Each structure stands twice: as C-alpha cells, then as structure tokens.
Amino acid sequence: MAGTDSSRDPAAGGPAVILVEPQLGENIGTAARAMMNCGLDDLRLVRPRCRWPHSKAARAATGAAATVEKAKVFPTIEEAIADLNHVFATCPRRRDMVKPVIDHRAAAADLRAMVAAGERPGILFGPERTGLENDDVGVADALLTVPLNPDFTSLNLAQAVLVAAYEWRMAGDATPGRVLALGRAETANRQEVLDFFARLEAELDECGFLRNKEMRPTMVRNIRNIFHRAGLMAHEVRTLQGIVTGLTQRPHAERARSARSAKPAGKPARPRRGRGE
Amino acid sequence: MAGTDSSRDPAAGGPAVILVEPQLGENIGTAARAMMNCGLDDLRLVRPRCRWPHSKAARAATGAAATVEKAKVFPTIEEAIADLNHVFATCPRRRDMVKPVIDHRAAAADLRAMVAAGERPGILFGPERTGLENDDVGVADALLTVPLNPDFTSLNLAQAVLVAAYEWRMAGDATPGRVLALGRAETANRQEVLDFFARLEAELDECGFLRNKEMRPTMVRNIRNIFHRAGLMAHEVRTLQGIVTGLTQRPHAERARSARSAKPAGKPARPRRGRGE
Numbered sequence: 190m191a192g193t194d195s196s197r198d199p200a201a202g203g204p205a206v207i208l209v210e211p212q213l214g215e216n217i218g219t220a221a222r223a224m225m226n227c228g229l230d231d232l233r234l235v236r237p238r239c240r241w242p243h244s245k246a247a248r249a250a251t252g253a254a255a256t257v258e259k260a261k262v263f264p265t266i267e268e269a270i271a272d273l274n275h276v277f278a279t280c281p282r283r284r285d286m287v288k289p290v291i292d293h294r295a296a297a298a299d300l301r302a303m304v305a306a307g308e309r310p311g312i313l314f315g316p317e318r319t320g321l322e323n324d325d326v327g328v329a330d331a332l333l334t335v336p337l338n339p340d341f342t343s344l345n346l347a348q349a350v351l352v353a354a355y356e357w358r359m360a361g362d363a364t365p366g367r368v369l370a371l372g373r374a375e376t377a378n379r380q381e382v383l384d385f386f387a388r389l390e391a392e393l394d395e396c397g398f399l400r401n402k403e404m405r406p407t408m409v410r411n412i413r414n415i416f417h418r419a420g421l422m423a424h425e426v427r428t429l430q431g432i433v434t435g436l437t438q439r440p441h442a443e444r445a446r447s448a449r450s451a452k453p454a455g456k457p458a459r460p461r462r463g464r465g466e
Numbered sequence: 467m468a469g470t471d472s473s474r475d476p477a478a479g480g481p482a483v484i485l486v487e488p489q490l491g492e493n494i495g496t497a498a499r500a501m502m503n504c505g506l507d508d509l510r511l512v513r514p515r516c517r518w519p520h521s522k523a524a525r526a527a528t529g530a531a532a533t534v535e536k537a538k539v540f541p542t543i544e545e546a547i548a549d550l551n552h553v554f555a556t557c558p559r560r561r562d563m564v565k566p567v568i569d570h571r572a573a574a575a576d577l578r579a580m581v582a583a584g585e586r587p588g589i590l591f592g593p594e595r596t597g598l599e600n601d602d603v604g605v606a607d608a609l610l611t612v613p614l615n616p617d618f619t620s621l622n623l624a625q626a627v628l629v630a631a632y633e634w635r636m637a638g639d640a641t642p643g644r645v646l647a648l649g650r651a652e653t654a655n656r657q658e659v660l661d662f663f664a665r666l667e668a669e670l671d672e673c674g675f676l677r678n679k680e681m682r683p684t685m686v687r688n689i690r691n692i693f694h695r696a697g698l699m700a701h702e703v704r705t706l707q708g709i710v711t712g713l714t715q716r717p718h719a720e721r722a723r724s725a726r727s728a729k730p731a732g733k734p735a736r737p738r739r740g741r742g743e
Contacts, residue, residue, distance in 0.1 A: 223625055228615040252618050285649040287699050294636065295643035335632070336641040338505040341529055348500055348628050355612070355629055359571065364613040366572035372562040422564050 203357050204277075204300050205231040205311035206350055207269050209325055212238045212317045218249025218257055219347035220314075225253035227354035231311075232260040233269045238316065266313065266325055274308040275299075278321055278329035279349055286323070289331040293352050296333050297360035312353050317346050374422040381426045386413055388430065392437055480634050481554075481577050482508040482588035483627055484546050486602055489515045489594045495526025495534055496624035497591075502530035504631035508588075509537040510546045515593065543590070543602055551585040552576075555598055555606035556626055563600070566608040570629050573610050574637035589630050594623050651699040658703045663690055665707065669714055 206224055211217050211234060221232055234241065241262060247254045263269035270276050277296055291299070303310045313329060315321030326332065335344060335352055344352070390409055393399045399408055416429075483501055488494050488511060498509055511518065518539060524531045540546035547553050554573055568576070580587045590606060592598030603609065612621060612629055621629070667686055670676045676685055693706075 225618045226614045226621055287651050288647055290645050290647045292643045336639040337503045341502045344503055351625050362613040366569045368567050370565055370567045374564050
C-alpha cells in the first residue's frame, strides 16, 4: 500500500494524528487524505461524534481510504496517547497555563528529531466547533499554533491537519526550493548565444534600429540582458535564429513595407531595409 | 470587514488566487476560508463549472463568505490575469517545457518581495480532477509545486490553496516560532528556586532518601535538573513548597508508616522519619 513502505517514503513513521471528538465524517476523510499527501498514516480517533465507520469519510479520503479504514478508535485521550513519547496539542487560543507555544514549522523540526531518535510523537486536534478543552491540552508537552490572520483564525479541521502534515513533510524534504525544469532540453553554450547576438545585432545595424551611435552600446546591452535573463536552451537559440531569419526574409519585409506605405499618415514608419540592400 | 484593513493586517494586498474551472462550490468556499485565514481576499474564478453564485460555497466559507461574494468571474485566464505583473501556476506534474519550478516556500519570499515593490502577483489553480492544461500553464512565469508523498500527490483544491496562502502568511510573520506562554504568571527568580532546592534536599536528607553519601551529589544534580528543565514560575515554586510541606506533615507520614508496617513482608520499607525526630 502506498505511504507505508518506509524504504520508499522517508516520511513514514511520522507523528500520530489524534482527532478528539471529530464531528464530520468528511473532515476525517479529508484529514486522512492530507496525511497521506504528506506521508503520514497513523490516524487515531477519540470518541468520534459521527457514526463510525462513516461512508463520507472514505469518500472524502479518495486515494487515502486505507488510512481511514485502519484508523484506531479510543474512548479517552489518555488511551489514545499511551504509547507515545511526546504529545503536542493544536490550540489556537492561549490558555491560562504555562506551556511552550510552538508554531508548526519549529515543531516539525522537533518531530523529525524525535522520530530520528526512535521516539513516537503525536499531535492532538480538537473538535471542529470548540477545539480542545483545557483538560485535553493538559496531557500535552507543548501547544502548536498557526500564526493566522488575527481577524479570522478559525481553521477547518482538515486544513489544520494539513498544516501540521505539510510542515512535517517539508522538514524532511531535500528537494531544492527552486529549479529550472529542463524537460529534455539542454542549456545553450555561450558560443551559441554569442553567435545569436552577433547575428541579431548585425541585422539590427543593417535595418537601422541601432543607427544611433551614442545609444548603441546601451541598447545592445539591454537587448542582450533580455535574452540572458531567459537562460536560453540550445533549441531556443535555434528558434531565435529562425525568428530573425523569418523576420528579415524579403517577402515579409516587402509586405510590411507596402502595408506601412498603404496606411494613412500616422506615426512615421521607421526606415527598414532588407538584407543586402 | 475582516481581512481587508491593510493597516491592521499586513498580509492584505497579497497575491490573487485564480481558480480555473473549479467544479465544486464547497471547494471554492473552503478555498476562500483558507485565503481569509491567511489574510488573502482577491479570489478570481475562470469559467466555474458549478452554478455561480453557489449556496454551498458561502456555507463552506463560514466566516469568509464575503470573500466568496466579491469573487470576480472571468471568461478566460487571460482576462483574469491581465492586471497582474507576475503569474505562478500550481502544477504537480513537470511539463515538457522550460520554466522555473519553485516550491511554495521559496515562492512566498518572491511574492512578498513583489508586493513590497508595488507589483501584483497571482497564483493559478487548475480544476479538481485534471489540474491546469499545458496551455494554461503557458501564461505563467513559473510553476509552483508541493514536494508531497510521491505515492499520493493528489492534493484537494482547497488544500492546495491553503498551502500557498499559509506560506504567504508565514513569509510575512514575525511571531517567534517558539515561546513559553506565561499567561499571567511570572518566572521564578533564582533565589526562590534555590530556596526550594535547599528545603527539598534537607527533607530528603532527613527522610533518608539521600543517605548514600557517594551517590548524593549525583542524585541532587539529577533532581535539580528535573526542576530546571521545567523553567519554573514563581507561583509554581510556591506550589512545590506546599507539596513538600504536605508530604512531610506528620499525619500523612504517620499514615504512610502504619500502612507500610501493616503490609506483609516484601521489599523492606525504607526508614522514614518525620521532621525533627
């Protein structure tokens, strides 16, 4: 089954997700889907308020129905967390108690360190409408918060699970944050790019676009910068060479000239010469 | 209305969220809720496949119904993005095109810089079932990816919007990732803690718990470490003093002694003396 083969997915064996008195089957399903998206599969339910098992949960889970099916159900929080070494409680409001308050990003680093040390952590999520009670929070080592818009902090249950699972995933992910997807393309070498510049600038000299001697060095630099910023592929340089060929071919240039001379007087047309004229 | 007062919420004025051919009203509503959770409110819809407006969208949005109501609807992607300066396309699959691929965390830093420079960015999200088409992706400067479990990368639409909105929020959030919530409590000063240690160790000497002279320094250090790690508040030190008083009060000690002497022979009872004996 997907998501449980730890040799394939390094995120397996992550924190348990414990939903306390969840009210809606759909939310349990969507939470399970978010867990599996992020490689988590230990779902625990404490006194679910909806019928259980629930057809809507499996449907909302789509491909993560297996995570829903093997969810364990417990009568108390204490029984749900008994085998864990660390418990975090998601809790939007600050309670009148002295406890570390950690955001999910910092917590994810802690969770990774715990799991790497062979410890079992878990994260408690409260019921949709009320969140965790003070007594539920009491069993936790620390509170987890999301620094949301202070005007609207009410996060959907499945969304709250996603934030935790996503940060867990990101904390273990070594994918670079920024790459250029090349597909099957190869980046152009400098000679190909310089050849293109030489060709383009020769054509632009010829057609008069670069006729202002004083401005010419700046204009050439600016034009080169456009193409440098694009980080051209070899096949793209060939495309650009083809574009220059296409645009400077006599039939096209002739058409453009006659179109321009046929137009009623407006902005004066820039003199344009075909190659070799 | 919440979330639109930029003097109050620094995240207002963030990227536009553009849903291309969304199929389910609920997903639009839940996406709007996730946006408002993270201080975003520019929602745009391109050819929604569901009836629009949609009662389920407003219901799923809960407190973010206003974001749903003022969502703009466009017949084409081009019209939806015309006023924007930068467009990112969320796209789980690598297309056969040469484009930067950025994760949401790196993109959020870019988005913050763009908005700070007075530019308007936007993020495209494809239909639930198929995602964005290659032609839709063509209008974007870069692709956005989430490094999910490779066995299950299908992210619910509203969940995908949340990841983008959450990273936008986090990139502008100055809340420390880890604090100790004190409530109304004050941390103990060192004298209060040292006084408690002196009292506790005197009692433990008296009752014989620390009678092993060789082990005593290590045991004292270990006991002190338990309480140091807790980072005690002033009122908690007073509670601990009360606990020591309670446990060493004669009536209790007497009860414990008689209970122990009444027990059948087993592990020999550790000698225990009341205070001043």
